[in-house]
Amino acid sequence: MIALGIDIGGTKIAGGIVDDNGSLLDVEYRATDASKGKDYVLEGIDELITELCSRCKPDAIGIGSAGRIDVDSGSVYYATSNLPNWTGLNLKRHIEDRHGIPTIVDNDVNTAGIGEMWLGAGKNEQSTVCVTLGTGIAAAVFVDGKIVRGGRWSAGEIGHMILYPGGRPCNCGQRGCFEQYGSGTALYRSYNERRGEEAIASGRQFFELLATGDIAARDTLDAFISDLAVAFISLANVYDPDLFIVGGGLIDTKEWWWERLERHIREQANPAVASMKLVPAAFKNQAGMLGAAKLGFEYVAELNASK
Known part of the structure; x- marks a missing residue:
């Protein structure tokens, strides 16, 4: 399986193509430029995902975003002014509507932690x-x-x-x-x-x-x-x-x-x-992408199991 792991930070958006062994196969970056507003940030995320999808056919997209994230709905429960107008955004719906790929969203620190627990300092x-x-x-x-x-x-x-x-x-x-x-x-x-x-x-x-x-x-x-x-x-x-x-x-x-x-x-x-x-931590900039991809694999497995 292949998943995209997207890490949305205050200054940079990082996206990686990850296989289910945890190998990071390719990486793409965009500047966040959050001061330009929510729509600009979303446009950058969409462009990054489109570019990565031109290089592979992902089974899932996992996203780590700043803010307190309602993982069940994929929406932003609360975010500070670091990402203006991010509170209330349903990021999962936005990505699935535009790219047609099963998507799960969590807090960016959570996805970094998941990456460390999967493959890094917390592995055992x-x-x-x-x-x-x-x-x-x-x-x-x-x-x-x-x-x-x-x-x-x-x-x-x-x-x-x-x-x-x-x-x-x-x-x-x-x-x-x-x-x-x-x-x-x-x-x-x-x-x-x-x-x-x-x-x-x-x-x-x-x-x-x-x-x-x-x-x-x-x-x-x-x-x-x-x-x-x-x-x-x-x-x-x-x-x-x-x-x-x-x-x-x-x-x-x-x-x-x-x-x-x-x-x-x-x-x-x-x-x-x-x-x-x-x-x-074993990983620096890669932990969030790896953890987000791991969430994507788990989400697809849950969807398949419920069919």
């Missing part, structure tokens, strides 16, 4: 929390080998658990969310707050300053690691996973914080969770 595990640390923060939660999506499709939205009550405002409408302290965006914003000026505009610039021995950058990283440790300890007490799989853009900088994070956890956690394991 049953209970994991797959955490994405990047521009934002989210997780895919697996218990006894099954993904947990929640009653309102919001399980795993760990970036919006409140770390500091009344703290920094978040685009979800709350204040003090974990995402405002433990993400790549939070790193450079925290640095600017510490300096009292808009000194830098990216995580890359932050780590460049850190490499020079910048004191404000060092202090910012100390607070960042402390906040990560608190969050991981709390999550371990809630989910008790076999391990945490950590991915996202910040994993590329782990030489600066990984060992210190593990040490903070060992020193601060109660004995029941102090020995928790953290492992880097």
Whole structure:
């Protein structure tokens, strides 16, 4: 069998042709350009799918999209302004109407987690929390080998658990969310707050300053690691996973914080969770496409079984 795995991110749409052994046979990319509106983003997705379909005849399409996704209906239950007017969109219906291929849609972090559980760092595990640390923060939660999506499709939205009550405002409408302290965006914003000026505009610039021995950058990283440790300890007490799989853009900088994070956890956690394991994600940009394709295979199998 062949499936298309589509990964819709805030800046890039990635699409892959995947066989049922998990081999990624071909890849195509489009810029998301979400600021141009919903219709523009959908047009880019349609163009990408049409291009991939010219190279193969897929049995299914699996899609991972930012937002809280109603997997049963294939619609977007809720999305932030990162994808304007995405809330309420029935993405499954849109794709099936235009391409005539069975389609299933899930949250993009969930599809990345499914990819890691299928072929990556979680391949031989049953209970994991797959955490994405990047521009934002989210997780895919697996218990006894099954993904947990929640009653309102919001399980795993760990970036919006409140770390500091009344703290920094978040685009979800709350204040003090974990995402405002433990993400790549939070790193450079925290640095600017510490300096009292808009000194830098990216995580890359932050780590460049850190490499020079910048004191404000060092202090910012100390607070960042402390906040990560608190969050991981709390999550371990809630989910008790076999391990945490950590991915996202910040994993590329782990030489600066990984060992210190593990040490903070060992020193601060109660004995029941102090020995928790953290492992880097095996896949980076490919996990979402692989996981989305895996969902597509499972969806077609369910359709065939119901006939």
